[in-house]
Amino acid sequence: MLSRTFVTGILLTTGAFAQLSSFPKPNYFREVFRQSNTRVELRDPVRLKDFVVGGKLELSLKNYLELVMANNTSIQVAFLSLEIPKNNIVSAYGRWDPIATASFGATRSTSVPTSVASSANVTLGAVSKSLNQPFQFQYSQALDTGTSYFVSMGATKNSTSNSRSSFNPSLTSSMSFSATQNLVRDRGRYINRIPVMIAESTYKRFGYTLRSTLLGTVSNAENVYWNVINARESLKVQEKARDAADTNYKFVLQQLELGAIAQLDIYNPQGQLASAEVAVSQAQFALAAAEDALRLQIGADLDLDIRKLPIELTEPVDLGATEALPFDAEEEVRKALANNPSVLSALQQMDLDELGIQSARNGLLPQLTFTAAYSGNGQGGTYIPSQTTLTGGFAAEPIPGGLGDALAQMWGLNNPTYLGRLSLTLPIRSRTASMTMANSLVTKKTDALNLRNTQEQTRLSILNAVTALKRAVESLKLSKIQQEIQVKNLDAQKQKYELGTITNDFVVTAIQSLVVAESQVVTNQISVRTSLTLLLQQTGELLDERGIIVK
DSSP states (O other), X not given: OHHHHHHHHHHHHHHHHTTSSSTTSTTHHHHHHSOOOOOOOOOOOOSSGGGXXXXXXXXXXXXXXXXXXXXXXXXXXXXHTTHHHHHHHHHHGGGGOOEEEEEEOOEEEEEOOOSHHHHHTXXXXXXXXXXXXXXXXXXXXXXXXXXXXXXXXXXXXXXXXOTTXXXXXXXXXXXXXXXXXXXXXXXXXXXXXXXXXXXXXXXXXXXXXXXXXXXXXXXXXXXXXXXXXXXXXXXXXXXXHHHHHHHHHHHHXXXXXXXXXXXXXXXXXXXXXXHHHHHHHHHXXXXXXXXXXXXXXXXXXXXXXXXXXXXXXXXXXXXXXXXXXXXXXXXXXXXXXXXXXXXXXXXXXXXXXXXXXXXXXHHHSOEEEEEXXXXXXXXXXXXXXXXXXXETTEEXXXXXXOHHHHHHHHHTTSSOEEEEEEEEEOOSOOHHHHHHHHHHHHXXXXXXXXXXXXXXXXXXXXXXXXXXXXXXXXXXXXXXXHHHHHHHHHHHHHHHHHHTSSOHHHHHHHHHHHHXXXXXXXXXXXXXXXXXXXXXXXXXXXXXXXXXXXO
């Protein structure tokens, strides 16, 4: 009989667990009881060797940004920051997770008579033994409509050596069901799903924060790319200036050997060459530092073989025609207000505030609930007649029975109990709820002002970025004019030198002026590039312009 009770309980428990989405899976217990693996394994940088050409790491801007998105550690950290708010959405649904509990126990006891007279003549038959084995199963769940229900089933086997019991062993079964519906506070799917909507809205805010981080990281990485090109071109300019100083110094030495100049005239060209050598050395170190910063952006510093390779950047510096650049400030402001992650995040915060107000308003309402319940029970087991009588010369025999009798009475609704209850909790004065509502309104007004401030700051940033781009473009035009003038000046000085009207020093000075003008052109070209990158970052278009899709 005990085994039948236990098996029945297992079947009831399994039937209830079958309603859960995760329990029927074959690996359910393996997932629940397995030891958590806390070891963190970081993968090596990827795709670096795909861009090794001729013993150099050759990178266009597009390929460089692909490596940045794949290997940059800051970007990987930014993406991981989105996992926690994503998990919080799942956690918000946990308020409606069902709960099932099952218990089984066995209590065996032995007792002897307690009176002095009877205890003096204790016999084996006077000792009373009993065995009690209860089983209980409960299942409860809350629904997003404001309804909660509770189901309980139980069975108990009780046997004793006392033959005066009516049922021995006695089998009882019980079942109860209750459902409670909120009628005012916490009523309806909208109000009950506010925590879920808050989690989802928070996830969107973190998405905007992620996009803002990516915009900043990609913009910084692109600036690092152009810094390397700027350092490279600066080195070329300084090497060109050094070569000019070296040529002049060698020419002066020849003049000195021929006796055309005095010994004192050698020190000025020699000093110019020394200064040029210092400038070349400084430019070399600046280029090395810029390349190290670029290796960090693409994760090349983590690869022992790749980080030793020289870097060759293939992106052209000159943008070409600058007439097509975005100079309409108001149009760029409109784009920024529609796409800038900071503005979108502030707008999303307003949605969060509205959900908080709705939740606070719900807390002010009275609590009115209606509960309906049903319970039933059954009795089974071997029935022992109260008196042993002789019928036709035979004693009355015990009537056999079992768990089936108890379950049949329970499921047959033979012993029902019904309950209906209406419960009202009326907050006479709820200062906490009132202050929560007041604080929610203050928070929304504060965030509305923060939104306006963000929009104003965004507009100012766009205007400054457009102005900086215009200034860079105008500076580039003027530097190209200056370069053309210096080219013509160098040609003029060479012609004068060939005619013998000037010395070689004037030619060297013209070469140095041309080198400075060419350096200024490269600097302004890169300035146009970085100014355009900054503008695209402020408008939120940089990722799209660079073909970067965030999923």
